[in-house]
Amino acid sequence: MKLNKRSISSLFLLFLFFAYGCDQASKTSPESIPLETLQNAHEQFLEGAITHRRFKHEDLQPLIQKHSDAFEIAVLGNSVEGRSISSLDWGQGETKVMLWSQMHGNESTATMALFDLFNFLKASGDEFDPIRQTLMENLKIKFIPMINPDGAEAFKRRNALDIDLNRDAISQISPEAVILKGARDSFEPEFGFNLHDQQIYYNVENTPKQATISVLAPGYNYERDINEVRGRAMKTIVGMNEVLQQLIPGQVGKYDDGFEPRAFGDNIQKWGTSTILIESGGYNGDPEKQYIRKLNFMIILNALHQIAKKGYEAYTVDQYFEIPDNGFQLMDLILQEVQVPVEGSLYPVDIAIRRRESNAGPTYSVTGNVEDLGDMQVYFGLEELDATGLKFTEGKVYEQAFESVDEITVDKTMELLRSGYIAVKVKNGQAGDLHQLPIVVLQSTDKFSFGWKTGSNPTFFLSDGNTLRYAVVNGYLIDLENPKDQLIKQRVY
Structure with a gap:
């Protein structure tokens, strides 16, 4: 077999990342949901009405309304072109968690997973009831599944004003940005999940491994300081990575934490909400991101459970920094x-x-x-x-x-x-x-x-x-x- 210019170094790096993945997979938090349980939950509660990643605002409205008996549904406002932006609230606990998806209209993977999660939370009378009870008693959750419906209509990143909503957290030019900040300010969540898709060309730095999921606890200042708020986000991410390393070993990257003063994730972290960024990348043989949808469901559900039980406290910030960085190679x-x-x-x-x-x-x-x-x-x-x-x-x-x-x-x-x-x-x-x-x-x-x-x-x-x-x-x-x-x-x- 002929070895090309980088074969030897690549094989060595692959060995290191395989070893890292195996080591991480061997660590299990006492508050983690068993992997098999997470997989079975997704299989049973997959939202069958969504089968691909290109769907529109109108496709989601009946799916939102079918949960009106289990969730408190509210229209938070309308987009530039007049499409409604809705929230779904669930739970009776003291710890508030807010999840928002599709700030960029063509980044829809997590949106699919949220509708699977709605099905899971609404159900009852099965082996998953203890998980639901833990979440119900300890958390109050606000979901905003499509922040940029106009972008989703054209399946493009920006909104109808051609503004990147993730650069509009401060100026608040777009009505969608006003809605998201207003939801955060009125709800005052302790934890936030900022759900995105990244290009499929991100890899785990200096390896041929595709970064199927990238994670980040965004910085809240240029110095990238770590306070209690950001530290909680980092520890929660370690628990998510624990699950992912059992499914996609060596295919989790850490997104760049350079401070962006206009971005929602960075500012929501700054405003006191422990913010967790999930970026869905690519996975071989999954062009419609249905497997990555499953991964989102599993790590979000497990993270919510760990937040409810404070299981993230078992992890350290050092473990967060052990997650390798993203590359774009x-x-x-x-x-x-x-x-x-x-x-x-x-x-x-x-x-x-x-x-x-x-x-x-x-x-x-x-x-x-x-x-x-x-x-x-x-x-x-x-x-x-x-x-x-x-x-x-x-x-x-x-x-x-x-x-x-x-x-x-x-x-x-x-x-x-x-x-x-x-x-x-x-x-x-x-x-x-x-x-x-x-x-x-x-x-x-x-x-x-x-x-x-x-x-x-x-x-x-x-x-x-x-x-x-x-x-x-x-x-x-x-x-x-x-x-x-x-x-x-x-x-x-």
Whole structure:
């Protein structure tokens, strides 16, 4: 087996993080809910009406109202475009906890988990009753499941004013920001959960491990001081990490704690609420984040139980700092040592590719982009290919137009690719329509821009001089000899 530039150091780091994960998994707080119980709870109370991460405000309203018999539901106000922002209150205890989700409209993973949690808290008469009773008697919980409904409508980060709500905690320009701060000020929670999604390209620093969940007890000043309020958040996070290391060992990162004076998490910590940030990243084979949804449910439920029982007091701030930091070193695909032609000579370069999502009606498409090239040894690919000896080769557009995308089979696509055609034309359909074929489909143009340089769409072949070995189509790698099933989400050009 050939070892590339970083193989030895990567293997050593993986060993260290595996050992860290095993060590953490062996530690169990007396106030932790058993892992099997958490898993069974999610399986039984999964909200079946939500099956993917792109849902809208209107989809949640009947799900909120179905809990009106068990939760105190209130409309806190309306968004810029007039959509309601609701809270659901539950519990009779003295310790107040507030959880808010989807401050950024396209960060919906935790929102799904909250609706699973609503189902759990509403139920009764089963083996989970002791957990519910502990929470009911000790906690009063306020949930705000969608702070930015206008952003969710378009599945974008910012609100209808194009403002990032997480930079509006002080100026309070947006009505949504006014609502969130007002809820915090009137409720005065002791604990707060700030629920977000992060890019899938975050890793556990200097390892190829994807940061599936990242955590943070935000700083409340530039000095990053630790007072009792922030310390409680740190200790609670240690308990969450204890659960996660049993499920995704080595895939938990600690988010950067640099103070951001405009951010809600930092300021809510400053205002006296022990604030816990959960960032949902990526997990292999989980594009709709349904497994990460489960992880959110499990760590939130366990954290609420530990807060109710003050189990977080068993942990230390030092344990929080043992959680490794996040990195931003992941790429969707890294092609190592590709021979690229320049001025009649060939140069071996690593090509690092990311695939970005773009909204396309009710779903999304993917657009590949060459992020960087040269020596990419400091990055890790979710998929990597040692392309030593393989040469960049341009593809052709098939001359004969098909009637529609539906006429093109996967077998026909592979036949065309093996013959050097990387794009096809169709007569019918609309530019922007989605398809799942591993080839470029053209409707409004006869040409397609591609290349290997930074900023280019990575669409080309890799050949060994005589034979086409691989196709790279919009950033997806296709082995022409042994193609595999891939979730390809392209648009018609």
